[in-house]
Amino acid sequence: MRHFSFARQPILNRSLELHAYEFLYRPIEDEKQQTHSLTAEVIASSALDLGLQKAANNHFVFINISYEDLFSPLIEALPSEQVILELLEDIQPDASLIERAQELSEKGFTFALDDFVYSPKWDPLIELASIIKFDLTLTSIEVNKALIEKLQPCAIQFLAEKIETFDDFNAYKQIGCELFQGYFFSRPELIKGRTVSASTFAIIQLLAHVNQVDISMSELESTIEKDPNLTHMLLKYLNSASFSFKNPIERIKQAIVILGIDETKKWATLISLRSIPSKPLELIKHALVRAKLAENIAVKNDKAHPNSYFLMGLLSTLDALLDMTMKEAVKPLPLKSEIIDALVEQKGEMGEVLKIIIKHEQQLHWPIGDNYSNDYLKACQWADDASSSI
Structure with missing residues (x-):
């Protein structure tokens, strides 16, 4: 066959x-x-x-x-x-x-x-x-x-x-x-003169705080705990069947110790994006598939910092979530330049990975000999499970 x-x-x-x-x-x-x-x-x-x-x-x-x-x-x-x-x-x-x-x-x-x-x-x-x-x-x-x-x-x-x-x-x-x-x-629904709602602006601010490059454990804990909804949803998700930890996670500090700063930032970002109102769940799922597949491609190709590839994929629909251009959407966020280049112009190694994923979604092209089809399927199943838990 x-x-x-x-x-x-x-x-x-x-x-x-x-x-x-x-x-x-x-x-x-x-x-x-x-x-x-x-x-x-x-x-x-x-x-x-x-x-x-x-x-x-x-x-x-x-x-x-x-x-x-x-x-x-x-x-x-x-x-x-x-x-x-x-x-x-x-x-x-x-x-x-x-x-x-x-x-x-x-x-x-x-x-x-x-x-x-x-x-x-x-x-x-x-x-x-x-x-x-x-x-x-x-x-x-x-x-x-x-x-x-x-x-x-x-x-x-x-x-x-x-x-x-x-x-x-x-x-x-x-x-x-x-x-x-x-x-x-x-894709973003760009309407001239429309302003960002207060709730969406609060989410953008939260994303900016959570994704600070040199954020400490105590700062991350404080940032998350200032948002009751994020705290509740993050603890609920970490205690779901998706993780199956031996003992329940009851505090954000405990979550950060177990997961580490990068993993906690990843899940806090995901839950924050899910909170953006009036957007279809399928858009979040779309971002999750990209995130997991980008991470898997990075691991398979021995790229440094697979977590950064995950974050890049996760934020790749931020323009559609916020209904603004990608350049405007990432402007308030303290992201690495490599992630910004990938999201705004699809440049650099991360940008090439994002290009491949988008072409695959549309069945325009898939690199000959690089069979990531199984990774894509696993990413779909993982995204389905993750999105149903948050």
Whole structure:
């Protein structure tokens, strides 16, 4: 079996809550031919090796399916209650395919039609489909609005993908889309004249104090204890199943002694970011995946200070959390210049790691021969666990 890189892209609802993930795969080897066996092998790998439910954190999973793959017996090994079979746009809906789709539908499988552009030949599959996906780069909002109105009597959800801005999100929400896919949620919503709220400003100040380079143990303890919510949440998290310490941790000083200053700063920063209001949990989870993966890459490559790579990844969505440019977001924070260069301009060794991670998220590129796919999966699972504990 070939080796694959794996990434998951979140699909959010109108309230920016997680609805599902789309699983994306690419062969790591530099192969000239990619046949339909790619998905067949991936299906087996997902169900058995990756652990589908763990990788999806028990949410729905969209998996791209070609014409040939639809007839593979491996399809029926997947959990029909969790998997949504996404029929690719280049599929020809002939009689055999429609019959097979009907058979799988009767066995409990759900279908989505990918990159949908209407043609009468799709009518039999529209009757079977539960979700229709619009690619914003292929069809206009006017065309998509007309189709939504035409199919309103059908029990179909509409999903807008390649949503890159909040303007697109709001526009497609207005015409009736229920689901949204794209990285708009991880980008700042820049609105001229908007000021930072008092609560968010307090969090920025807290981040600045916690992340002082030469902060002492007593100063860190005092800074954390001045914020009752941070104190409560940090102790709650450290006493959760994520750590399983032999004895309960009851004081911040005790936590710092056990974890060390750098680890305590890491978790205090995470909990502070989680406290920023009106932001989807998936954005924090997105930052956590980046943080853990950056740390793992640093360790694998014998980089100095893996904790700094973790912090860089954790802060890589700070612009979106604060709805300001990254340059403005990091300005009040006493960060190392290497972290600032990575966050603002993706420069230096840390910046290169961040570039790799972002390209992998979007399945644009993954360095040939550098198989971090397992590290990415572990980072996803770790982020799911961590975000559910805070």
